[in-house]
Amino acid sequence: MIEGVKTKKLKIIPDERGRLMEILREDDDLFISFGQVYMTTAYPGVVKGWHYHKKQIDHFAVVKGMMKVVLYDGRKDSPTYDEINEFFMGEYNPIMLQIPPYVFHGFKCIGTEEAILINIPTEKYNYDNPDEYRIDPHQNDIPYDWSRKDG
Structure with missing residues (x-):
């Protein structure tokens, strides 16, 4: 990794009324700080990426549908430089993913309906000076193909 x-x-607590899923708690080993909570969605087959942050740490949880979240380590001084990780996240695999600064990330909705991702970043979004650096999801130097892999 x-x-x-x-x-x-992620812990899911079901009862006869429905279910509750804890995503990130202040007493979790992974908890660092809190900036804000936001929701983003993707329609089937849509790729949102690539981008990275210089300061912010993201905490992704897919709460509806399924997404393929892909990370690329472009940090030349990292022991995992040039490594790619894929995470299939959502209703069938309820996990929270912590993404450190300078790690490129993107996601693709892999289901047949809109998927919903909740992010709990360590920093609030700064509209005047966003900590967000983007590159095209398909035309770039990252050795990754977003196509579905059958086989």
């Missing part, structure tokens, strides 16, 4: 990336199996 890419240096600094961590996962946590």
Whole structure:
């Protein structure tokens, strides 16, 4: 796994009324700080990526549908430089993914309906000076193909 990336199996508490899923708690080993909580979605087959942050640490949890979240370690001084990790996250694999600064990340909805991702970053979004650095999801130097892999 890419240096600094961590996962946590999410706890689901069902009862006759529905279910509750804890994503990130202040007493978790993975908890660092809190900036904000936001939701983003992707339609079937849509890729959102690549981007990275210089300061912010992300905490992704897919709460509806399924997404393929892909990380690329472009940090030349990292022991996992040039490594790629794929995480299939969502209703069939409820995990929380912690993504460190300078690690490129993106995601693709792999289900037949819109998927919903919750992020709990360590920093609040700065509209005047965003800590977000983007590159095209398909035309870049990252050795990854977003196509479905059958076989």
